[in-house]
Amino acid sequence: QVQLVQSGAEVKKPGSSVKVSCKASGGTFGTYTISWVRQAPGQGLEWMGRIIPILGIANYAQKFQGRVTITADKSTSTAYMELSSLRSEDTAVYYCAREVEMANWYFDLWGRGTLVTVSS
Amino acid sequence: EIVLTQSPGTLSLSPGERATLSCRASQSVSSSYLAWYQQKPGQAPRLLIYGASSRATGIPDRFSGSGSGTDFTLTISRLEPEDFAVYYCLQFGSSSYTFGQGTKLEIK
Numbered sequence: 001q002v003q004l005v006q007s008g009a010e011v012k013k014p015g016s017s018v019k020v021s022c023k024a025s026g027g028t029f030g031t032y033t034i035s036w037v038r039q040a041p042g043q044g045l046e047w048m049g050r051i052i053p054i055l056g057i058a059n060y061a062q063k064f065q066g067r068v069t070i071t072a073d074k075s076t077s078t079a080y081m082e083l084s085s086l087r088s089e090d091t092a093v094y095y096c097a098r099e100v101e102m103a104n105w106y107f108d109l110w111g112r113g114t115l116v117t118v119s120s
Numbered sequence: 121e122i123v124l125t126q127s128p129g130t131l132s133l134s135p136g137e138r139a140t141l142s143c144r145a146s147q148s149v150s151s152s153y154l155a156w157y158q159q160k161p162g163q164a165p166r167l168l169i170y171g172a173s174s175r176a177t178g179i180p181d182r183f184s185g186s187g188s189g190t191d192f193t194l195t196i197s198r199l200e201p202e203d204f205a206v207y208y209c210l211q212f213g214s215s216s217y218t219f220g221q222g223t224k225l226e227i228k
Contacts, residue, residue, distance in 0.1 A: 035217070037219075044208065044219060044220075044221045044222045045157075045159075045165065045210075045219040045222075046219065047210075047216075047217040047218065047219065050217075059215055061216055061217075095164055099212075100170075103152060103171070104152045104153075104155075104170045104171035104174065105152060105153050105155075105170075105212040106155040106167055106170035106171075106176075106210075106212075107155070107157075107165075107167065107210070108167055108176070110164035110165060111164065112164060113164055
């Protein structure tokens with residue numbers, strides 16, 4: 001049974017970058033798309049972008065364009081989300097999620113989340 | 121970008137009661153692209169409903185989804201203690217996905 005295993009918590013300085021990983025354990029990404037979603041403390045869910053690992057094609061929410069880069073290594077079934085120019089408002093839990101795109105679209109599998117804290 | 125507005129923001133009910141949660145879209149959303157999630161503190165979201173009305177695997181039949189176009193509803197027929205959580209709707213439209221701001225279902 002596939003699980004999405006994310007990298008550990010990070011503490012970063014304002015202005016720096018963070019790179020979070022998401023590995024498919026017990027299987028591969030196959031033809032699935034992987035999305036990244038974040039949640040600031042006490043706030044709602046926010047979609048950041050997605051990647052189709054077998055094609056290496058990514059697209060991003062307009063809010064994060066130019067600041068986020070999502071990549072994937074299909075050989076290891078690992079996806080990465082790099083966010084640059086960090087500010088305190090980027091403190092959040094970052095989730096990866098597997099996307100089902102068939103007759104219906106939805107996220108069926110989620111990682112446990114990675115807490116990124118931005119603080120001087 | 122399609123904006124999803126959930127109401128109410130907070131819903132206070134007792135176990136055994138019926139809960140009705142609303143998700144309204146700023147423009148029409150295909151039912152195929154509308155899903156509902158439940159989130160408990162410290163946990164990742166859990167898929168409840170996809171395709172606006174199909175229950176995900178393992179989801180009890182007290183959860184049901186309905187609606188089309190711009191108005192969608194999640195109904196919990198008889199609340200169990202474990203149902204008190206935050207609920208989000210999510211739409212997958214035109215290469216940019218958006219969540220509603222969430223409805224917190226709390227014990228009265």
